[in-house]
Amino acid sequence: MEGWDPNTKSTLTQIPLLTTKAGPRDGAAWTQRLKEEYKALIAYTQMNKSNDNDWFRISAANPEGTRWIGKCWYIHNLLKYEFDLQFDIPVTYPSTAPELELPELDGKTQKMYRGGKICLTIHFKPLWAKNCPRFGIAHALCLGLAPWLAAEVPILVDSGMIKHKDDTTSTSES
């Protein structure tokens, strides 16, 4: 796991691994996979809470569990910046990872593709491919979104692209 900070590494190893290789078009196998996804997300959320590092909320937006919505946040200079989080489970999941979207930040940073999809580091996809099908949604959040927020939110705040919701001292942005 070259290129990852020790914190991400140690957190990742504590998230339960998944075993069922199934995507949203695979019927009963997908239901089995979905159960494993929930178990991993429950364990990860519990772990974050007990480490005083709670940083996201996510839940399925449809009964099939193919679309997920929630929130994620990051503390910078003692202020909390919160963003809507959404993604679809791709038809080729888990061979391909879900593309995590922060729609509110679309167009505000270079580190993003169209539609607010976050631009992952060159280390993410190789690690995901190597660990198919053992990594799930929880792993994608831990390896993809957490480092992205840590790298980009300070830049977005310092450059004035985003403002804290209580910050009324300056004129509101577009």
Next chain:
Amino acid sequence: MEAELKDMWNDLESLKHSLTDPSLRGPVDKLQLHVERLTNLSKSVPVRRSKVKDMSAEVVDSNPYSRLMALQRMGIVENYERIREFSVAIVGIGGVGSVAAEMLTRCGIGRLLLYDYDKVELANMNRLFFRPEQVGMTKTDAAVQTLADINPDVVLESYTFNITTVQGFETFMSSLRNKSFSPTKEGSGVDLVLSCVDNYEARMAVNQACNELNQTWMESGVSEDAVSGHIQLLIPGETACFACAPPLVVASGIDERTLKREGVCAASLPTTMGVVAGLLVQNTLKFLLKFGHVSPYLGYNSLKDYFPTMEMRPNPQCSNVACLERQKEFIIAKPARDAAAMAKMEAEALTVEEIPLHADNEWNISVVDEVEIETVGATSSDALPEGLVRELPNADESQHPPPAEPAAPSLDDLEDLKRQLEALNS
């Protein structure tokens, strides 16, 4: 307008001749020149050409197909007009897809299906095809607008959704199956799918659809550093599918560690994208119109002007179930294929004497050794030709046995699990 301008020019002419002071003629000449320019401008106002029924080979400047039909006269293509029977689906109408669509439109392709969920943005203007006034339109609609003007004979269909989502994928599949354009065609409703997307997820979705539909397709790509690219032909069961082995990239020769990625996602150049679109459509024309050699894989390293080629056999351990089914069918069909090939060879042997020979190599030129290595999708990067590398590692599923499931029967109900997560979320 033209008549008005002509009258004005004539009035100026008579004015000029009625002038007694010759020094005043200069300004009138200038005015006449302006009128002439306006007349030319008024003639270039866009006119939409009407549809043509048959492709004519007549060499007149009003025939949009004369130079293409010349390919047939010269003996490069046997039957160029067949191009009007073909349907091509282009997935991703970006820097490569839009240019490929324009090339096929100008070639007079029968029908184009265009897929993209993005909108045109000013940030796209470093690439070809889209115009600043189209900013804000969906790429598919903007493309249809331009392409219909260029060639109204082409049937254009615009599909604006993301093919990687469950619903988008189903719509994608059914649009490829639709045979209303040529009801008698075997297989799906399209002759070829061109993947011009910029990400692995979408390529895998195209691969999935084409494996399930037994649909031949071509992959194309440009590297994120904008200096290399590739095209690849994929025939389900016969060649490696996109999931048979980790994707290949043409090494730019730049050390990854020195590549500065801070603050950027991807770079792009109209040149690299134009070259890749050209290679892709050239391979498409050769495939559809049956001339020349259809490349199974062609890479492009723009820094060294190096073009590696190779072939990949399917991986019998491919993780894609539909790929394995196609591989089985391909093996079963082998005797019939061999017999057909034999019959074709015999037929060609009979006609070979009639063909005028150009075999004498007058200039004594020998073609430089091609880097053509046949590899199996399964093999690791050591079997790859120079200049090609694997972009992603293989999944090491077998090396790590899954950890024993903790015995927690209460945790095995989906609704229960959902409630547990919701409790944590509240």
